Amino acid sequence: MTQPDATPLRRTPLHAAxxxxxxxMVPFGGWDMPVQYAGVKAEHEAVRKNAGVFDVSHMGEFRVTGPDALKFLQHVTPNDxxxxxxxxxQYNWLPNERGGLVDDIYIYMAAPDEYLMVVNAGNIDKDWAHLNALTAGYDVQLANESDNWALLAVQGPQAAALLQPHTDVDLSAKKKNAYFxxxxxxxxxxxxRTGYTGEDGFEVFVDAAQAEALWDELLALGITPAGLGARDTLRxxxxxxxxxxxxxxxxxPLSSHYSWVVKDKEHHGRAGLQAAPTQKLIGLKLDKVPVREGYPVKVGGEVVGRVTSGTTSPTLGHPIALALVNPDAAAADAFEVEVRGKDHPASRTEIPFYKP
Known part of the structure; x- marks a missing residue:
């Protein structure tokens, strides 16, 4: 019997570029995305020392408008x-009712009664359904503009200086989380001016039809194209x-160090967030052996959690990892991570691993 074709990967407006x-190119969240160009380490170092540009056009954009736009957003998110x-x-969350997240998001206020919400690429359909299910009783309109926009992220300590001669706005006057x-x-x-690499930078929302021309102009400045590999090591x-x-x-989500997101207000999913987390997110440092998501984390040979993300840090020169562990084990200093049946020593370290 002939098997039906798998759903084809979506492409951003910059696919040809x-x-x-x-x-x-690799599959990522249903999209055909660049994982690297010259190499992850070279792209990572370009962002840390100069500037790189990422295609994040796969992210979703929802327009939220109407007299109750603010009231609605207050209802669906825990931040104020x-x-x-x-x-x-503002960085924010969409909590579900069982103490987890539908997504983590950014909200941009364009004007009174008008907001733009940016959501993760793999969650666009899920987030859209979730938000629309919560609109009852609110005079609010939602529009999915994801296909209209391309989104480029110019990241690095030289980002502002490189962009400044080519824009009509004084970038030095724009603070963190500005939107203009x-x-x-x-x-x-x-x-x-939000960013996700730990470096300064600007996200550029541009009409999808103009994306490739803008991309070429950024590369002509000497800004390095960077892919998903460097995006992950940087974040x-x-x-x-x-x-x-x-x-x-x-x-x-309160397993993490992001408790500051939750403010004292009524909102959808509040009861779930008020339940005590059963895990804690910690940082781990290893000497030589890189670890990956899902690897068991142990204390004294007993499994206490798992790695959620791991890499060899290009900046620090040794493996690092984030791990979710039992709260009573989180205070330990010495851990082991099991890699292919063998335990390797790891030490707890502060998050972030690196500050510019």
């Missing part, structure tokens, strides 16, 4: 959206949780 730049003003952005309209190489864009060094690894539908 990635192939032109020699990217190695009322603190936002036009031109500001600008011209960039003559393109009408929205810029956000892990910075200690940032990643949905599907440190966060998930059945992972209590």
């Amino acid at each position: 990635h192939q032109k730049a020699g990217a190695r 959206v009322s603190k936002l003003r036009p031109g500001r952005a 309209a600008a011209k960039l190489f003559g393109h009408d864009v929205r810029l956000a 892990l060094e910075a200690g940032f949780p990643l949905y599907g690894h440190e966060f998930g539908d059945d992972i209590h």
